[in-house]
């Protein structure tokens with residue numbers, strides 16, 4: 001069979017991230033004729049896969065339009081982490097993401113008041129679009145980490161369903177509240193300083209606070225990105241790695257520490273601009289179909 005590959009620019013829209021908004025992205029994805037004309041709704045297929053594919057591990061496509069081959073599970077409990085909400089079966093990711101989470105949790109455990117990390121949603125066993133929440137988290141490179149400092153790492157399955165994280169914001173995200181600590185900043189800094197990460201999403205007031213408190217080298221602030229929501233958890237996004245033939249990186253954040261941009265976010269929260277009467281409403285997109293995912297996602301699904 002002849003497989004034609006063409007590269008198209010895909011602009012994905014905003015969608016929910018566990019009740020919060022999730023980053024939009026402009027990504028290039030390889031679209032193959034392998035699944036051309038396949039109008040099945042992808043979330044209705046990927047949302048019911050309960051195990052990973054037995055293929056070589058690789059992220060496929062973009063964060064908001066992709067899937068993952070050969071995913072592994074973050075063990076439900078480690079010495080410095082616990083996966084939360086196990087009923088969702090979203091503790092799957094690429095092996096490098098699991099390594100990263102374990103490394104960051106070991107750092108977190110050095111922080112006063114933190115036994116490690118409570119880990120929220122990662123990806124589905126084969127990635128892809130989800131039945132609920134999250135536009136991204138599709139390629140096994142995204143992870144949500146709770147803002148709640150873990151005080152015990154022996155929670156049972158039911159406790160992991162019942163416990164909730166806590167919000168760090170006040171004034172709709174313009175400022176941090178009294179739950180925010182230097183330890184949160186240290187953990188976010190560690191995540192942003194890791195060469196494996198591409199972006200860390202957090203509410204605007206937290207970025208402004210980190211801009212205020214940063215001393216010395218400020219280059220790590222570049223990856224800390226203000227975004228809607230993200231006050232109960234922060235969201236770490238890893239880069240594609242060298243050798244990932246089918247993984248689509250996002251354009252890197254604009255150069256600089258991004259602190260002026262974060263001030264702008266806060267200004268707009270405190271003084272919302274009046275609605276533009278000439279604004280054209282964003283067209284509502286339907287759910288992603290198999291034909292809109294990279295061709296390799298069909299073999300991931302069918303493996």
Ligand SMILES: [Zn+2]
Pocket residue numbers: 017134137142143144235
């Ligand atoms: Zn997220």
